[in-house]
Amino acid sequence: MSDPRLAELSRRxxxxxxxxxxxxxxxxxxxxxxxxxxAPLAVALPAGVDEVQAIVRWANEQxxxxxxxxxxxxxxxxxxxxxxxxxxxxERMNRVLDFDAVDRTLTVQPGIVLQNVHEAxxxxxxxxxxxxxxxxxxxxxxxxxxxxxxxxxIRYGNTREWIAGLKVVTGNGELLxxxxxxxxNSSGYDFRQLMIGSEGTLGIMVEATLRLTDLPPPSQVMxxxxxxxxxxxxVFALFRAxxxxxxxxxxxxxxxxxxxxxxxxxxxxxxxxxYVVTEFDAADGAAQDAALAAFEHALEQGWVSDxxxxxxxxxxxxxxxxxxxxxxxxAPRRPYKNDVSVRISAVPAFLHEMQALLAxxxxxxxxxxxxxxxxxxxxxxxLRPDDLAEEAFIAQCEHVTKLLAATLQRHGxxxxxxxxxxxxxRAYLESTRSEAEIALMRGVRRVFxxxxxxxxxxxxxxx
Amino acid sequence: MSDPRLAELSRRxxxxxxxxxxxxxxxxxxxxxxxxxxAPLAVALPAGVDEVQAIVRWANEQxxxxxxxxxxxxxxxxxxxxxxxxxxxxERMNRVLDFDAVDRTLTVQPGIVLQNVHEAxxxxxxxxxxxxxxxxxxxxxxxxxxxxxxxxxIRYGNTREWIAGLKVVTGNGELLxxxxxxxxNSSGYDFRQLMIGSEGTLGIMVEATLRLTDLPPPSQVMxxxxxxxxxxxxVFALFRAxxxxxxxxxxxxxxxxxxxxxxxxxxxxxxxxxYVVTEFDAADGAAQDAALAAFEHALEQGWVSDxxxxxxxxxxxxxxxxxxxxxxxxAPRRPYKNDVSVRISAVPAFLHEMQALLAxxxxxxxxxxxxxxxxxxxxxxxLRPDDLAEEAFIAQCEHVTKLLAATLQRHGxxxxxxxxxxxxxRAYLESTRSEAEIALMRGVRRVFxxxxxxxxxxxxxxx
Numbered sequence: 001m002s003d004p005r006l007a008e009l010s011r012r013x014x015x016x017x018x019x020x021x022x023x024x025x026x027x028x029x030x031x032x033x034x035x036x037x038x039a040p041l042a043v044a045l046p047a048g049v050d051e052v053q054a055i056v057r058w059a060n061e062q063x064x065x066x067x068x069x070x071x072x073x074x075x076x077x078x079x080x081x082x083x084x085x086x087x088x089x090x091e092r093m094n095r096v097l098d099f100d101a102v103d104r105t106l107t108v109q110p111g112i113v114l115q116n117v118h119e120a121x122x123x124x125x126x127x128x129x130x131x132x133x134x135x136x137x138x139x140x141x142x143x144x145x146x147x148x149x150x151x152x153x154i155r156y157g158n159t160r161e162w163i164a165g166l167k168v169v170t171g172n173g174e175l176l177x178x179x180x181x182x183x184x185n186s187s188g189y190d191f192r193q194l195m196i197g198s199e200g201t202l203g204i205m206v207e208a209t210l211r212l213t214d215l216p217p218p219s220q221v222m223x224x225x226x227x228x229x230x231x232x233x234x235v236f237a238l239f240r241a242x243x244x245x246x247x248x249x250x251x252x253x254x255x256x257x258x259x260x261x262x263x264x265x266x267x268x269x270x271x272x273x274x275y276v277v278t279e280f281d282a283a284d285g286a287a288q289d290a291a292l293a294a295f296e297h298a299l300e301q302g303w304v305s306d307x308x309x310x311x312x313x314x315x316x317x318x319x320x321x322x323x324x325x326x327x328x329x330x331a332p333r334r335p336y337k338n339d340v341s342v343r344i345s346a347v348p349a350f351l352h353e354m355q356a357l358l359a360x361x362x363x364x365x366x367x368x369x370x371x372x373x374x375x376x377x378x379x380x381x382x383l384r385p386d387d388l389a390e391e392a393f394i395a396q397c398e399h400v401t402k403l404l405a406a407t408l409q410r411h412g413x414x415x416x417x418x419x420x421x422x423x424x425x426r427a428y429l430e431s432t433r434s435e436a437e438i439a440l441m442r443g444v445r446r447v448f449x450x451x452x453x454x455x456x457x458x459x460x461x462x463x
Numbered sequence: 464m465s466d467p468r469l470a471e472l473s474r475r476x477x478x479x480x481x482x483x484x485x486x487x488x489x490x491x492x493x494x495x496x497x498x499x500x501x502a503p504l505a506v507a508l509p510a511g512v513d514e515v516q517a518i519v520r521w522a523n524e525q526x527x528x529x530x531x532x533x534x535x536x537x538x539x540x541x542x543x544x545x546x547x548x549x550x551x552x553x554e555r556m557n558r559v560l561d562f563d564a565v566d567r568t569l570t571v572q573p574g575i576v577l578q579n580v581h582e583a584x585x586x587x588x589x590x591x592x593x594x595x596x597x598x599x600x601x602x603x604x605x606x607x608x609x610x611x612x613x614x615x616x617i618r619y620g621n622t623r624e625w626i627a628g629l630k631v632v633t634g635n636g637e638l639l640x641x642x643x644x645x646x647x648n649s650s651g652y653d654f655r656q657l658m659i660g661s662e663g664t665l666g667i668m669v670e671a672t673l674r675l676t677d678l679p680p681p682s683q684v685m686x687x688x689x690x691x692x693x694x695x696x697x698v699f700a701l702f703r704a705x706x707x708x709x710x711x712x713x714x715x716x717x718x719x720x721x722x723x724x725x726x727x728x729x730x731x732x733x734x735x736x737x738y739v740v741t742e743f744d745a746a747d748g749a750a751q752d753a754a755l756a757a758f759e760h761a762l763e764q765g766w767v768s769d770x771x772x773x774x775x776x777x778x779x780x781x782x783x784x785x786x787x788x789x790x791x792x793x794a795p796r797r798p799y800k801n802d803v804s805v806r807i808s809a810v811p812a813f814l815h816e817m818q819a820l821l822a823x824x825x826x827x828x829x830x831x832x833x834x835x836x837x838x839x840x841x842x843x844x845x846l847r848p849d850d851l852a853e854e855a856f857i858a859q860c861e862h863v864t865k866l867l868a869a870t871l872q873r874h875g876x877x878x879x880x881x882x883x884x885x886x887x888x889r890a891y892l893e894s895t896r897s898e899a900e901i902a903l904m905r906g907v908r909r910v911f912x913x914x915x916x917x918x919x920x921x922x923x924x925x926x
Contacts, residue, residue, distance in 0.1 A: 187878060344566050440639075459651055
């Protein structure tokens with residue numbers, strides 16, 4: 001604790017858990033991106049709101065930047081600390097504080113892991129519907145900071161729809177209690193909504209009140225093999241019109257290869273270029289018949305080549321693993337990731353342009369893509385060839401990302417659908433947001449964090 | 464056009480429709496509140512976005528305040544122009560611009576009347592679900608500016624949930640295209656959400672892209688008579704658990720009296736203190752049986768004294784009229800209105816305190832209340848006794864509103880659930896928003912409108 005700034009922090013908060021060992025700095029200084037060398041000043045693990053406020057006040061006085069930190073499963077570098085920042089980890093603030101059966105809300109601390117939120121909701125016979133593969137390690141605070149989406153957006157929307165109240169410590173150290181669980185509240189600017197998706201640059205979340213909903217009706221899971229890309233939109237339109245979808249996810253043959261190597265079980269024989277995993281309401285025989293009829297219609301039209309319906313929960317889980325295991329199966333290769341979105345209606349044209357672009361720009365490079373077609377969201381994973389150095393690979397990917405950003409701009413899309421901007425995408429922000437918007441964003445940031453201590457350099461260059 | 468500022472405006476925009484006749488100034492200078500004497504400088508009716516931007520630039524140079532104006536059905540004075548402002552009416556910008564069947568979105572100009580949005584959606588077999596009694600005259604821009612709620616919030620949420628994209632002209636005259644219809648877009652601060660509910664103080668809406676949804680399943684409408692206030696929450700809990708509610712509205716015997724005088728038909732004989740109109744999914748016999756069983760259970764428990772189920776669409780409309788006709792039946796009396804909300808779980812305790820407060824403070828005054836129990840939202844209408852002068856009456860109401868605001872604050876409630884703050888409630892804003900929040904709101908306003916030309920004096924005192 002030889003740093004005088006840390007000595008001052010310890011003097012003020014003698015009970016604060018503060019880590020400075022090299023292993024801790026490395027562990028807490030990075031997220032699932034592995035591009036930056038962690039170099040935080042220290043790691044603070046506050047036990048409550050008072051400590052968070054005191055840390056923020058200290059940071060303002062000492063001019064130390066703070067990186068708010070949750071499960072560090074982020075894919076845009078939003079939680080990376082590579083420049084002498086204090087990592088403010090919320091992992092000790094991870095409890096369920098309250099459940100209200102009348103309001104159907106769950107109040108939690110931000111460090112709680114998403115899966116624990118799911119389980120707490122289910123223990124009361126209710127559902128917290130935001131869900132995705134990192135559920136076992138991502139924190140709810142991080143979900144809110146990026147407005148996390150995932151695999152159920154087509155039915156339930158993004159994290160934004162499920163936040164009834166937020167307690168936030170601003171860059172000044174002030175505690176705001178935003179919306180306080182109200183359903184209707186038309187009393188000025190909704191800063192709760194402004195905080196959601198702000199990537200830790202406007203405030204540090206210290207408590208959230210989540211709306212819960214009814215458990216979903218019984219469902220069925222189906223895997224479909226498709227002959228070509230155009231069939232994707234046809235099948236989606238058909239299934240959306242005839243069934244009540246809970247999820248509609250797709251992936252390519254290359255993605256499947258990786259998951260199979262990683263231990264998943266093949267569910268359809270033969271090789272097909274595209275696959276869809278879909279889950280839909282199947283409360284009764286009529287709904288199941290409708291699903292079968294939709295499948296048969298797709299087969300007749302040539303939009304689907306083969307398919308399988310899960311006959312048990314175990315089989316449903318095995319089909320889901322084909323889609324959900326992709327990110328994990330690629331992780332050891334540290335892929336360069338694009339996470340883009342367009343309006344659903346723009347997907348076909350964008351997909352064709354994107355495929356042509358990738359084929360032209362990455363001739364020797366393996367590209368694995370998959371995504372949420374019902375949300376217009378594609379995940380593009382570029383794998384580094386063994387004979388290409390990391391630096392040269394990143395440079396090539398950034399060159400292609402620029403071209404991709406320009407394509408997206410023509411189609412009115414976004415350079416970040418659900419991962420956030422962080423460090424990874426800040427150079428491309430102006431393809432999605434206008435110059436005027438970015439100037440306004442900077443202005444708003446100065447209102448909430450006048451000294452720029454909250455996650456500087458994320459979202460946009462530090463100011 | 465003797466005012467040199469108006470002469471300059473006409474010189475720049477020779478085709479701009481500009482009204483200065485006294486009748487027009489009065490008509491466009493006021494909303495459904497009738498407390499302020501209209502006194503605008505003039506009324507501009509732009510035909511498109513370019514004219515809106517040019518007007519805003521002119522207003523900055525000439526230091527003229529702008530009051531954005533839609534259907535002027537607001538109940539908080541948000542669209543009142545009583546201080547030489549330019550009324551910028553969007554009523555000529557009232558067209559449907561686009562429908563997209565794949566995205567299921569409708570793109571409209573802000574001056575479109577809500578009912579025309581409903582009809583456009585239905586013509587494509589889809590639903591725009593925000594709905595309330597002023598549907599035939601309120602404008603969609605005004606709905607967005609106040610984050611309008613209404614009678615279907617329990618099922619579909621507020622206006623906020625249905626806005627996929629917004630085009631806005633800021634106080635600088637810059638045009639922002641916010642979110643552009645994307646479902647997933649995690650690329651920085653969501654200014655679309657910030658604009659919703661900002662009451663014309665951050666920008667002027669010039670286009671909105673609305674999400675549509677499936678038409679609701681067939682429904683039934685039921686009127687219930689209740690013996691006392693506590694039964695309200697019991698019946699609500701029962702019906703919410705057993706049925707899929709589309710609406711759950713309540714009103715008092717006094718409210719009923721006014722609607723009956725106004726021409727509605729009595730549907731239940733006898734006098735009861737409280738009534739509920741509820742609408743719920745009734746796609747098949749099973750759902751209808753469940754509704755009947757719930758009703759009978761409530762009857763056995765003594766929570767309900769009598770009830771009637773509509774047997775036809777005409778009868779359903781007649782039952783709805785008992786609830787929806789209230790505001791119109793009171794309008795000639797120009798009631799002083801409170802529009803408050805608490806968490807649903809806080810409703811019983813708040814209702815008891817509120818009733819005691821009203822009985823104590825308004826002993827000689829008729830108070831009519833009704834509301835949306837499933838949203839924790841109560842509308843309190845205070846009627847001026849004939850022998851009390853307007854000014855003294857308002858003073859008394861403002862005194863009571865202060866007490867009510869303090870009660871709300873203790874219960875974590877809001878002084879404005881769905882009407883907005885406007886002129887009427889700005890004095891009570893700090894009972895709902897903290898000093899720190901209000902300071903941040905002022906800061907954000909300066910970012911979007913540095914010269915303070917957009918709707919000054921609304922929401923908070925002009926700065």
